Amino acid sequence: MNDYDAIIVGSGAAGGIVACVMAEAGHRVLLLERGSALSFNDVGRDHLRNQRLSIYGHNAGPEITGNPRVFVDPHGSSRVVSPHELDYHNNAACVGGGTRVYGAQAWRFHPDDFRMATKYGVPNGSSLSDWPITYETLEPFYERAEWELGAAGDGSAISNQIPRKRNYPMPAVAPSPQTAALVKGAAQLGWVTTPVPLLINTEEYQGRAACVQCKYCVGFACPSDAKNGTQNTVIPRALATGNCELKTNTIVERIDVDERGSINGVSYLIDASGTSQRYTARSRVVIVSAGAIESARLLLNSRSSFHPHGLGNEYDMVGRNLQGHLYQRAYGLSPTKVFNGVGPGVTIATTQFNHDNAGIIGGGMLADDFIKPPIDFWYDSLPPDLPRWGVANKQFLRDNFTRVMHVRGPVQDIPKAEGRVTVDSDVRDKWGIPVARLSGTTHPATVAAAEFMRERGEEWLRASGCERVWSAQPGLILSGRQHQAGTCRMGKDPKTSVTDEWGRAHAHNNLFVVDGSLHVTNGGFNPVLTIMALAFRSADHIARILR
Amino acid sequence: MDLKTLRAVVDCLIPPDDFAGAYEAGVCDYLARLFQNDLVEQSDFFSAGIEAIDAEARLRFNGPFAALTPAQQTLTLQAIESGDVASAWVIPPQRFFDMLVNTTAEGYYSDPQQGGNRGSVSWIMTGFEERAES
Numbered sequence: 001m002n003d004y005d006a007i008i009v010g011s012g013a014a015g016g017i018v019a020c021v022m023a024e025a026g027h028r029v030l031l032l033e034r035g036s037a038l039s040f041n042d043v044g045r046d047h048l049r050n051q052r053l054s055i056y057g058h059n060a061g062p063e064i065t066g067n068p069r070v071f072v073d074p075h076g077s078s079r080v081v082s083p084h085e086l087d088y089h090n091n092a093a094c095v096g097g098g099t100r101v102y103g104a105q106a107w108r109f110h111p112d113d114f115r116m117a118t119k120y121g122v123p124n125g126s127s128l129s130d131w132p133i134t135y136e137t138l139e140p141f142y143e144r145a146e147w148e149l150g151a152a153g154d155g156s157a158i159s160n161q162i163p164r165k166r167n168y169p170m171p172a173v174a175p176s177p178q179t180a181a182l183v184k185g186a187a188q189l190g191w192v193t194t195p196v197p198l199l200i201n202t203e204e205y206q207g208r209a210a211c212v213q214c215k216y217c218v219g220f221a222c223p224s225d226a227k228n229g230t231q232n233t234v235i236p237r238a239l240a241t242g243n244c245e246l247k248t249n250t251i252v253e254r255i256d257v258d259e260r261g262s263i264n265g266v267s268y269l270i271d272a273s274g275t276s277q278r279y280t281a282r283s284r285v286v287i288v289s290a291g292a293i294e295s296a297r298l299l300l301n302s303r304s305s306f307h308p309h310g311l312g313n314e315y316d317m318v319g320r321n322l323q324g325h326l327y328q329r330a331y332g333l334s335p336t337k338v339f340n341g342v343g344p345g346v347t348i349a350t351t352q353f354n355h356d357n358a359g360i361i362g363g364g365m366l367a368d369d370f371i372k373p374p375i376d377f378w379y380d381s382l383p384p385d386l387p388r389w390g391v392a393n394k395q396f397l398r399d400n401f402t403r404v405m406h407v408r409g410p411v412q413d414i415p416k417a418e419g420r421v422t423v424d425s426d427v428r429d430k431w432g433i434p435v436a437r438l439s440g441t442t443h444p445a446t447v448a449a450a451e452f453m454r455e456r457g458e459e460w461l462r463a464s465g466c467e468r469v470w471s472a473q474p475g476l477i478l479s480g481r482q483h484q485a486g487t488c489r490m491g492k493d494p495k496t497s498v499t500d501e502w503g504r505a506h507a508h509n510n511l512f513v514v515d516g517s518l519h520v521t522n523g524g525f526n527p528v529l530t531i532m533a534l535a536f537r538s539a540d541h542i543a544r545i546l547r
Numbered sequence: 548m549d550l551k552t553l554r555a556v557v558d559c560l561i562p563p564d565d566f567a568g569a570y571e572a573g574v575c576d577y578l579a580r581l582f583q584n585d586l587v588e589q590s591d592f593f594s595a596g597i598e599a600i601d602a603e604a605r606l607r608f609n610g611p612f613a614a615l616t617p618a619q620q621t622l623t624l625q626a627i628e629s630g631d632v633a634s635a636w637v638i639p640p641q642r643f644f645d646m647l648v649n650t651t652a653e654g655y656y657s658d659p660q661q662g663g664n665r666g667s668v669s670w671i672m673t674g675f676e677e678r679a680e681s
Contacts, residue, residue: 045658046658046660046661047656047657047658047661048653048657048661055653056581056585056586057585215675337674339674339675341674341675341676341677373656373657373658373675374656374657374669374670374673374675375652375653375656375657377656377673378652378656379649379652388648389559389560389561389624389648389651389652390559390560390562390621391562391564393561394561394562394564394566395564397656397669397672397673398565398566398672398673401673401674401675402673402674
């Protein structure tokens with residue numbers, strides 16, 4: 001006897017959407033979240049302990065103690081890392097997941113992002129591959145994400161590059177003082193620009209207020225609840241049906257199989273003060289939406305005599321191709337003030353270099369930046385030749401905090417199978433569950449693209465009136481972090497992919513992965529809208545087959 | 548911790564000018580709290596570094612760090628930053644100095660709730676805020 005039609009593990013960008021679609025279709029859904037539902041005050045405004053700058057801690061989970069991972073550096077030495085360290089590759093663990101505290105850029109991927117291998121060929125040593133679906137297949141679901149979550153943008157700006165049938169439901173974010181200079185600079189260079197699409201209310205939408213223009217989008221919660229995550233849109237809709245039960249502080253230990261090896265539910269723990277109790281729940285399907293690192297970890301930890309290498313892992317593909325984005329950035333000193341204290345701060349982007357760059361595989365988008373707290377600025381944005389202390393350092397902050405123009409953006413990762421998540425044989429979390437072990441890097445072609453984008457960033461700033469321009473050299477790393485993707489890639493061939501185009505594990509008819517893990521490649525854009533679009537598409541499919 | 552030396556050190560790192568220096572902005576309070584909480588395991592390391600700065604000053608300029616001229620203080624810290632130390636250090640000078648510079652900046656530029664940036668002085672100085680947080 002099943003307790004539920006579907007159990008969904010993780011209430012982030014994807015899990016929240018799947019819960020909503022399935023509950024509204026009349027299915028009984030159990031939505032399990034390892035973190036808590038966080039209020040605005042729970043998230044707080046600690047400048048040193050947030051998702052953007054997490055020097056001593058986090059504001060959106062997981063807890064710093066008891067949740068380690070193991071990181072293996074490119075030289076092969078490994079160490080145990082905590083959630084606030086960069087090498088942990090954390091994403092928020094709370095209701096809404098990363099969408100509770102994200103910046104909310106709402107990019108669609110470019111049509112060529114779905115056919116990277118066909119367009120560029122496969123570089124030696126990389127696992128570059130095409131998606132099993134095209135942009136056209138996903139287009140209606142992008143539209144749905146934009147309308148059901150709520151996105152603001154200018155649908156006409158780059159519709160010749162990234163076609164769309166319908167405009168955004170809300171007008172684009174208003175310009176900031178730097179916007180006109182960057183538009184003019186790009187025009188001089190002959191580059192296309194577009195307002196940055198955001199999942200932020202630029203006017204009242206679906207009963208929630210417009211943005212109040214505070215300075216705290218990335219890494220924090222929104223004071224007027226104008227930033228649209230799954231926690232304030234689709235999850236409340238799911239709960240309102242009466243068909244969805246949300247359990248928080250719940251850690252899924254393993255996906256269970258019956259006496260014939262078929263998946264029949266999950267075993268989980270409730271993290272209560274003092275004791276942790278174990279429970280099981282039975283369902284017709286299990287949907288894993290825990291993010292690219294934790295989803296892979298859960299599949300690998302779900303070993304049994306039937307599935308000795310974990311679930312979906314018949315061909316050693318689960319956890320491979322971990323990717324995210326190298327984030328290339330450049331800074332310039334503007335002759336005029338570019339900071340007026342009005343958020344979000346990010347306004348204008350160029351998609352000129354996402355593709356068709358001579359000698360480069362892929363490329364990326366460049367945009368101006370969200371308002372940065374001064375300590376973030378001190379760590380991130382100072383010229384490399386500026387002394388790190390003394391009167392010169394202080395006076396640079398005094399004179400130039402409001403005059404430094406920033407452009408940055410995600411560069412498309414060229415994946416390698418060796419960039420991967422495995423489970424560590426020794427290290428366990430506080431519940432005794434083996435932790436994720438992260439190793440490898442992306443392909444060096446990523447660094448070549450990042451270096452190209454660094455030069456474009458500097459070029460844009462110079463054309464926009466900046467005299468002094470600086471940037472940091474990119475290096476070969478494992479990327480992941482908030483943009484983590486790729487570890488259960490979808491595809492047609494069970495030997496080279498983990499799931500089919502719907503996120504169904506090839507060897508199981510009732511196990512689905514729905515989150516960034518599915519991304520075959522991760523585009524040269526912030527990936528969340530693609531995660532959301534795929535979630536709508538898979539959820540429709542799963543709701544249909546369960547009928 | 549040697550507070551007299553610490554006060555002089557943080558003011559050399561972020562000196563007073565038209566806007567408060569690190570000490571007046573509460574950076575020593577920030578550091579005290581930090582090394583009693585998040586970095587409690589490194590508080591001995593940090594204290595040893597502050598004492599070593601003073602020893603370095605005495606060897607170079609025959610006086611405690613707090614009594615040196617600003618130019619002498621700067622020369623002392625520059626030597627430590629580059630690892631070019633004259634006295635015997637029981638901890639790696641550059642690793643300590645990196646932690647010192649970072650935590651001082653954190654105290655000065657992060658939110659006043661942490662104990663530093665008193666009166667939001669750095670936020671007003673930079674233009675991040677127009678007035679102190681209420």
